[in-house]
Amino acid sequence: MAENYSQWYNDLVLKADLAEQSPVRGCMVIKPYGFAIWEKMQGALDGMFKETGVQNAYFPLFIPKSFFSREAEHVAGFAKECAVVTHHRLMNDPEGNGIIVDPEAKLEEELIVRPTSETIIWSTYKNWIKSWRDLPILCNQWCNVVRWEMRTRLFLRTSEFLWQEGHTAHATAQEAEEETERMVHVYARFARDHMAMPVIVGRKSPNERFAGALDTLTIEAMMQDGKALQAGTSHFLGQNFAKSFDVKYTDQEGNLQYVWATSWGVSTRLMGALVMAHGDEHGLVLPPKLAPIQVIMVPIFKTDAEHAAILDKMAELKKAIEAEGHTVKIDDRDALRPGFKFAEWELKGVPVRLAIGPRDLKNGTVEVHRRDTLEKQTVALEGIEKSIAALLDDIQKTIYQKAFDFRESRVEKCDDWDEFKEKIQTGKFLLCHWDGTPETEQKIKDETKATIRCIPIDSFVCEEPGKDIYSGKPSDRRVVFAISY
């Protein structure tokens, strides 16, 4: 892990049965264990969206090329990495070379597999919006998207990925801006409370904005190699898409106005963030709130009689813990030794392991092992279901605190260019002054690979005037520089 973080990540995703490369270039298979974690993420996020009044809907996978092209910056941002459907039929090769594309079945207009759905959704909203009474519209969809990628990494960058994309329509700029902020804070809260992952909430510099947005808000997390990972974004789209698709509403005074838009999304990339934020030499470390199995039980025995007695006790215990709302599994696979099972469930990041042997049975005890700290202790079986609940809470908090402390130890102010160049390579978030120009940002990137991850919102430590770390020009606040995934 210390030697080659990237290799550690790839190996862990495979070994922990989260995902694997498919035979289709750049597309992954999400395996059942990985998908169960994603389902937990979806469930929590979906509930948080709905609490803000968002409803789910579904829009087409395909976008006609002409729609895709209507917003100029948008198409420029996505045209180089998209999958294009040109035909709708296969046929037997008349020359006997197997199955070929039927040249007769060429589409009149090519279809783009959605890389994001602003264009198809705004062409639909045109029919949904007539009056101020139709606003706001708050829709989200959970779906797959495709962005052709040459270099892919499981979860972090794949040609197809799963995500949710929210698309909202508002009567005023202010409402849309408020929605943009509301949703980035939903993401930050989700990262903190469910993923146990602290994030910095901020604004992207113009260079790093979403194609077609006036403003992009982001949550940025630090991975254990000190690199930044953009974990979710929320965009204020102004009236760009409303103008491209001619979406107007009649306001309360009877005037026609263009509608204001936001969009916001998180993806299966969060799975990569989860692995990299908490994993260790032994494997995954899952926060209890996202763990498909929260408690694993391993029986330890020599005789059949011991085996049977321990399994009986475990079944009873399982019921009691489940009644407290936790997920429990008994690992009763034969032909595998307890040590092997211990290692496997550590690899898979199960927060709590309970082992019961013949002596425990006699003494009315159980061995409790927590994955995050690897601490073990023997405790009384009586009433253990209550202490398990408290332990899971504690693990959730401890994992967060560890990630928080790690990040704090690697965030610092930097006002010297030579120091910057050196420190940024060691995996740090550097809080530096920036003159606000894309040119300076680009030069810093060219020399160090570091980018402005965000201009933090609500961070008092950044709000002080100074001089740009590179150009020396005046700056009225610090921004976060880091090397990113």
Place this chain on the structure above:
Amino acid sequence: MAENYSQWYNDLVLKADLAEQSPVRGCMVIKPYGFAIWEKMQGALDGMFKETGVQNAYFPLFIPKSFFSREAEHVAGFAKECAVVTHHRLMNDPEGNGIIVDPEAKLEEELIVRPTSETIIWSTYKNWIKSWRDLPILCNQWCNVVRWEMRTRLFLRTSEFLWQEGHTAHATAQEAEEETERMVHVYARFARDHMAMPVIVGRKSPNERFAGALDTLTIEAMMQDGKALQAGTSHFLGQNFAKSFDVKYTDQEGNLQYVWATSWGVSTRLMGALVMAHGDEHGLVLPPKLAPIQVIMVPIFKTDAEHAAILDKMAELKKAIEAEGHTVKIDDRDALRPGFKFAEWELKGVPVRLAIGPRDLKNGTVEVHRRDTLEKQTVALEGIEKSIAALLDDIQKTIYQKAFDFRESRVEKCDDWDEFKEKIQTGKFLLCHWDGTPETEQKIKDETKATIRCIPIDSFVCEEPGKDIYSGKPSDRRVVFAISY
């Protein structure tokens, strides 16, 4: 509805805000209200799958053409209706005609947008299966699929649709056959208990089997025009895909064996079935278990003081009903009259409507209206949350019973060909003898458009010998003929 059932269906899907056509040929937009129903279906089915040990996973959207072609019957079944990705980039036309497909970005091998995922999944299972200990594998995925369709109808036949597809791998033919039956019965139970829709469970004739299956089981429902709708299928695939993708396991005796397969799916087509099974002249009739809103409340008032007092009472009532586990909405939109709201919620199929006016407030009563029978009564407010729960149960049962009685009135034995030709056009399920040959089935279809919907499982009324209704040849049991969607 009686005059033009098809038009009634199309209008209702649009008016009730379930779905609409998108600008993309044959692809639909599922609107929030429609999607909320689909989410209820997903939630119930997903839970039922998981109870049988199934886990969710995710496999790529794209299938390389060479994979797709490996199982001969399979490719023959799907090649004529698929979307083919041939390029991965757009560019500005050097001649200034906007955005075009970049001819340099042609894929080496074309990719098919999945119409179903047997091929990509079995190419993956090859790596997951080594020994009998790896079996069974029980995976499901919720996803979108594309089958190019020339004539489309919302929910019933669209080029893109949402579905779930289960794909299981087993050590023996018997286990796979059991799984095939288990899942078709899960579908039948879901249709009955959640959709309030009776179905006939049976076996498809060879003509109607899934491309690549040895056996296809189906659930067939009767719509209110007497036509049949295939609502879900479960396939025993034998070793066809294992052989095409060389998937073998070592059995307990150390011998290499090909793996046995099943696949099974239901789709957003169920939304169409729900509309057509229960809807009436006033709109949708939703079974309470699938209704996104189970209870709608409409205030009736003249003065602001009445309005405020009624809303207070409704808020209190809403809490009490929600505490019983039901979904409640107060329709407090201004500028709309109660009568308009009543009609709208009837159109949307909300099972129970509560109206409170000043007189109710004074008397401590509420007007309770049930959507299925359109009956109204005034009842005491005190303890109403308990009777609402009982009412919702009763509505669920009544809707089922109505659909069941309707179907029973239109299922009959038929042994005369002239009678068959006449009756089948009036919308009936006819139980007839069939000689078991594809030729006879085809001739009957050519002359009447009727097909064998299924050979019922466990139906004693069908199990009697006789003579084929068309050919007169001997038959050992009756099958279900109908005209279908």
